[in-house]
Amino acid sequence: MQRFEITILGTGSASPTTKRNPSAQLLNAAERFFLIDCGEGTQMQLRKYKLNMHRIDHILISHLHGDHYLGLLGLLQSMHLLGRKKPLYLFCFPELKEIIDIQNKHSQTVLNYEIIYNYTDPKQPKLLLDDKKLSITSFPLSHRIACCGFMFREKEGGRKIVKEALEKYKVSIAEIHKLRIGQDAINDEGDTIANRLLTKNPDRTRSFAYCSDTCYFEDILPHIANADLLYHESTFLKDMKDRARSTFHSTAEDAATIAQKANVKKLLLGHFSARYEDSSPFLLEARPLFDNTLLALEGEKVKI
Amino acid sequence: MQRFEITILGTGSASPTTKRNPSAQLLNAAERFFLIDCGEGTQMQLRKYKLNMHRIDHILISHLHGDHYLGLLGLLQSMHLLGRKKPLYLFCFPELKEIIDIQNKHSQTVLNYEIIYNYTDPKQPKLLLDDKKLSITSFPLSHRIACCGFMFREKEGGRKIVKEALEKYKVSIAEIHKLRIGQDAINDEGDTIANRLLTKNPDRTRSFAYCSDTCYFEDILPHIANADLLYHESTFLKDMKDRARSTFHSTAEDAATIAQKANVKKLLLGHFSARYEDSSPFLLEARPLFDNTLLALEGEKVKI
Numbered sequence: 001m002q003r004f005e006i007t008i009l010g011t012g013s014a015s016p017t018t019k020r021n022p023s024a025q026l027l028n029a030a031e032r033f034f035l036i037d038c039g040e041g042t043q044m045q046l047r048k049y050k051l052n053m054h055r056i057d058h059i060l061i062s063h064l065h066g067d068h069y070l071g072l073l074g075l076l077q078s079m080h081l082l083g084r085k086k087p088l089y090l091f092c093f094p095e096l097k098e099i100i101d102i103q104n105k106h107s108q109t110v111l112n113y114e115i116i117y118n119y120t121d122p123k124q125p126k127l128l129l130d131d132k133k134l135s136i137t138s139f140p141l142s143h144r145i146a147c148c149g150f151m152f153r154e155k156e157g158g159r160k161i162v163k164e165a166l167e168k169y170k171v172s173i174a175e176i177h178k179l180r181i182g183q184d185a186i187n188d189e190g191d192t193i194a195n196r197l198l199t200k201n202p203d204r205t206r207s208f209a210y211c212s213d214t215c216y217f218e219d220i221l222p223h224i225a226n227a228d229l230l231y232h233e234s235t236f237l238k239d240m241k242d243r244a245r246s247t248f249h250s251t252a253e254d255a256a257t258i259a260q261k262a263n264v265k266k267l268l269l270g271h272f273s274a275r276y277e278d279s280s281p282f283l284l285e286a287r288p289l290f291d292n293t294l295l296a297l298e299g300e301k302v303k304i
Numbered sequence: 305m306q307r308f309e310i311t312i313l314g315t316g317s318a319s320p321t322t323k324r325n326p327s328a329q330l331l332n333a334a335e336r337f338f339l340i341d342c343g344e345g346t347q348m349q350l351r352k353y354k355l356n357m358h359r360i361d362h363i364l365i366s367h368l369h370g371d372h373y374l375g376l377l378g379l380l381q382s383m384h385l386l387g388r389k390k391p392l393y394l395f396c397f398p399e400l401k402e403i404i405d406i407q408n409k410h411s412q413t414v415l416n417y418e419i420i421y422n423y424t425d426p427k428q429p430k431l432l433l434d435d436k437k438l439s440i441t442s443f444p445l446s447h448r449i450a451c452c453g454f455m456f457r458e459k460e461g462g463r464k465i466v467k468e469a470l471e472k473y474k475v476s477i478a479e480i481h482k483l484r485i486g487q488d489a490i491n492d493e494g495d496t497i498a499n500r501l502l503t504k505n506p507d508r509t510r511s512f513a514y515c516s517d518t519c520y521f522e523d524i525l526p527h528i529a530n531a532d533l534l535y536h537e538s539t540f541l542k543d544m545k546d547r548a549r550s551t552f553h554s555t556a557e558d559a560a561t562i563a564q565k566a567n568v569k570k571l572l573l574g575h576f577s578a579r580y581e582d583s584s585p586f587l588l589e590a591r592p593l594f595d596n597t598l599l600a601l602e603g604e605k606v607k608i
Binding site for chain 2: 014106
């Protein structure tokens with residue numbers, strides 16, 4: 001089965017600490033790399049965990065609070081300095097283009113590669129990418145400023161060919177296309193061989209929903225329903241519920257309630273406020289409401 | 305003697321590595337803290353080395369290449385989030401204000417404190433700060449884009465009072481002002497006591513010159529002459545002399561030659577290109593030309 005996993009690069013919130021960097025995650029979807037948010041220091045985190053920045057062709061920025069994008073300029077400029085030529089796809093609000101352009105203008109930098117912008121919509125869901133293998137949709141979250149979550153869904157591939165069976169039944173490679181789409185094959189001797197003898201069911205498809213930053217917001221449920229993994233911010237514990245409300249953030253209980261109502265399979269918590277040195281209370285608060293909960297840990301890979 | 309020392313926060317050049325952060329140094333001048341350049345991750349470096357960001361009231365940015373300022377927005381926003389109220393003095397080119405303003409606008413951030421801008425001049429020296437204890441002057445360097453160096457000079461204080469002598473000669477505290485400016489004192493019994501019996505010479509004044517980024521550029525000599533410490537970039541070794549010339553950077557030999565011609569007391573090298581994993585060859589190349597040379601090491605304090 002092809003890889004579908006994220007690497008956590010940052011677990012902190014607005015102010016980084018010595019233990020927690022600002023938000024960033026790298027999704028590896030069948031060896032295509034998607035960087036989701038890019039807080040200050042993300043390029044250093046990529047180096048630290050030996051993740052090759054040149055393999056990233058898509059970057060998605062949820063919103064324009066500094067802890068989610070301030071590492072972007074440095075990463076773009078390092079890609080340039082280190083010789084990138086291929087285009088980079090950037091999914092973000094249009095204001096980020098202004099921020100990038102003015103800085104490249106004042107540093108007199110003309111990037112060696114093209115940035116292809118694809119703007120997210122703060123008001124409604126938008127299909128950002130849709131190809132044979134994957135779709136990505138952005139959808140509005142509820143935060144102090146415009147903010148989007150992202151849903152990544154694998155697409156079902158064709159039926160899987162059983163190589164040994166092709167040999168056994170003397171079926172040539174020319175028949176593979178028919179087999180993939182479910183048809184029977186004709187073998188070298190002119191006999192019809194049933195598809196079920198030559199193929200297996202396609203790999204199950206997986207999905208990943210990324211929600212940061214947001215207050216408790218049930219409007220997102222249809223967009224993240226049944227996700228295999230939901231990353232949902234939990235900046236505060238319930239002792240700070242009022243602060244969570246006033247800053248448009250969530251508590252661990254909020255995140256767990258959303259996970260439960262959206263019927264996701266697994267919940268990943270992150271974006272912890274700097275006031276909590278120890279993250280384990282987040283788990284203790286979430287698990288009674290949603291058992292299959294994990295804490296984001298920097299450098300860790302989470303298989304989906 | 306009051307402290308006059310720098311802490312090195314970054315020693316790398318354009319692309320940070322796992323071992324070298326981009327440029328930043330913190331000058332402690334008698335418990336006033338001046339941050340000089342602020343590459344990406346500077347706020348994390350301050351935390352790592354337990355340097356209190358709230359004590360920084362002055363920030364100086366040499367130029368608008370990312371490795372010298374991309375950490376500024378995050379630092380300004382953290383100061384805001386952590387409750388700063390007192391004004392912050394920012395010495396930079398006016399274009400940096402545009403970069404800060406557009407980002408605060410799009411994140412809908414209104415800082416709790418005032419930034420007081422004082423613009424450097426890319427064409428000629430400019431006195432940036434001048435008070436009883438210190439002066440700071442910016443002066444043009446020669447780089448691909450406009451870039452300034454900075455010269456920090458302590459001012460001579462008054463004569464130093466010898467506390468024990470005051471007691472011995474029965475001189476009251478009311479006489480201190482006269483003693484400081486070199487006059488004799490009248491003691492409690494009406495006798496004149498010679499200044500030399502009650503005071504010592506003032507502390508010697510110290511100076512620090514910061515030069516990054518620049519090619520070999522003799523025009524800076526009058527501005528940095530006789531500095532106690534000169535920080536001069538040395539991005540390359542002499543094997544890359546052509547590359548140094550074409551990118552408007554210096555080699556270790558260039559920096560040592562400038563140190564020698566400016567008759568400084570000590571030279572500090574930094575801004576090492578990522579291609580050199582080991583920094584010691586920089587020292588080997590510089591010392592034959594200027595013996596009192598040090599390598600910048602992150603986290604280290606250099607007393608001036």
